[in-house]
Amino acid sequence: MWNSINNLRLMSPSIPAIVKIILFFSTWIVLWLPAAIVLAIALKWHPPQPLGNKKLPLLASLYVIVPFILWATSWIENTSFANWGWDWQPAVLMSLMRGLGLGIISLVILFGLQLTAGWIELQIGEISTETGEKKINPWALIFNPASLLTLLLALWISGTEELIFRGCLQTILQQDYSMLIAAAIASFIFALAHLIWAAKETLPQLPGLWLMGMVLTLARIADNGSLGLEIGIHAAWIWGITTVDTEGAINPTGRAPEWITGIAAKPLAGAAGILLLLATATLLFLTQISVNQG
Structure with a gap:
């Protein structure tokens, strides 16, 4: 897996920006879905029910993994948060x-x-x-x-x-x-x-x-x-x-x-x-x- 990520970093300059964006959101969703499913079951919620006050726990579970996604993206892009x-x-x-x-x-x-x-x-x-x-x-x-x-x-x-x-x-x-x-x-x-x-x-x-x-x-x-x-x-x-x-x-x-x-x-x-x-x-x-x- 590490070799795949390292290869992705080497290939990054040649990957179209739109493809990078698709990979970004796909990775984010894949990592979030297990936690979202568990939370939805615990909250006894399922689509298309309105979220109401159940939105905040789901939103928190989605955003809590963002720093890790962004850190990985910055490493692959060979850049920093400051940029x-x-x-x-x-x-x-x-x-x-x-x-x-x-x-x-x-x-x-x-x-x-x-x-x-x-x-x-x-x-x-x-x-x-x-x-x-x-x-x-x-x-x-x-x-x-x-x-x-x-x-x-x-x-x-x-x-x-x-x-x-x-x-x-x-x-x-x-x-x-x-x-x-x-x-x-x-x-x-x-x-x-x-x-x-x-x-x-x-x-x-x-x-x-x-x-x-x-x-x-x-x-x-x-x-x-x-x-x-x-x-x-x-x-x-x-x-x-x-x-x-x-x-x-x-x-x-x-x-x-x-x-x-x-x-x-x-x-x-x-x-x-x-x-x-x-x-x-x-x-x-x-x-x-x-x-x-x-």
Whole structure:
């Protein structure tokens, strides 16, 4: 087996990038399936049942083997995680924090504009005993144990996904394609990968997920090849949308069609979410121009 892996390393420069990607995902799935089957039996789940709260254990079992897959890939490719944008320098942490801030601000703008327009309404808060009015306390939604745990999970998920799709896959694809084509392919795979968890809910989000991948690629470019900024943005989006969804914090009022606010209350399946992505892309593009001119 070791000879086969060593031969693969020697042959790697001559293997088409698409074939490498197919081998990457095939290996990942083959290694994950035994654990997935055992977990599915233990959780008493089988397709096509909805995953619900059973998704997290299956997702964790899928992502926990990623470091080993990526390490093997980096060895075969004779490269390092640093070349994929993953570095432990303090500057990366600062970029991650900036990304978190940018992602949170973008969501505040997204939901804030819809609230102002009357397209959605807040469902959280407490009824005042004096006035009978509903008092909104967003800090209680953000700073609670469940929300903070969601943030940690969001950082793990976004870090894993960005290292895979915008780090490893993007770099490998650029061996045979331009940066733009490589980003388009990697983003397409990124969007399709979400079908594994909830195909019916994900289908309307595919265009938004693809565009999200392109925007995150632009974030890597704006961050001089580092993954820090895009991990932060991605984590903020996961954290904010998941928290709002699980807490039932907002509800469409019906004053705007679903294609605007998001089909099934999924922002990426609506025009508002798409505009959020385009606005973020514009800001990243302008930031890159400013850095280049500076």
